[in-house]
Amino acid sequence: MDILIVYSGKYGCTEKCAKILAEKLIGNVNLCDLNVIKEVELSKYEKVIIGGSIYGGRIRKEIQRFCEANLNVLTGKTLGLFICGMLEDQAEEELNNSFSSQLLTKARAKEFFGGELQVEKMSLPEKLIVKMVSKIDKNVPVFDTNQYISTVSEQRISNFASLMNE
Numbered sequence: 001m002d003i004l005i006v007y008s009g010k011y012g013c014t015e016k017c018a019k020i021l022a023e024k025l026i027g028n029v030n031l032c033d034l035n036v037i038k039e040v041e042l043s044k045y046e047k048v049i050i051g052g053s054i055y056g057g058r059i060r061k062e063i064q065r066f067c068e069a070n071l072n073v074l075t076g077k078t079l080g081l082f083i084c085g086m087l088e089d090q091a092e093e094e095l096n097n098s099f100s101s102q103l104l105t106k107a108r109a110k111e112f113f114g115g116e117l118q119v120e121k122m123s124l125p126e127k128l129i130v131k132m133v134s135k136i137d138k139n140v141p142v143f144d145t146n147q148y149i150s151t152v153s154e155q156r157i158s159n160f161a162s163l164m165n166e
Helices: 013-024 061-069 088-098 101-106 124-136 154-165
Strands: 002-008 028-033 047-055 078-084 107-112 116-118 148-150
Touching (some): 002 013, 002 061
Parallel strands (some): 047 078, 078 107
């Protein structure tokens, strides 16, 4: 069975999650980073998994465009949807806001995989925003320029893979 994982992220966490997921799926899995590949031929895939990172409560524009452009084809596939981000308490809302109701209804698996805070890769404005938000929102990890924070859940990725392998 041919499976496509389409994803878009900014700092590498979404790609990391997509690769972990690919290892857990049964079948011939291809990865497609929409930051690099703009056109995707979906006809040869029985299953399509779409994932993206969340910034400011929104999924990446590349994912939005891909879903809008391919909505009719995607609703005919076995579908999985995932997001990566740092705010677990907002995960359900962010997931529901990231994908159309047609895709959410059709999806066999939907999940929040967690996220990573990679301060060394952030621009100065991004660092300042995270620092401000971490002071206001107690659910955001406290900002520390020397700290790497990961909330990625391999268990959630495994559970997602199990649903997609059915």
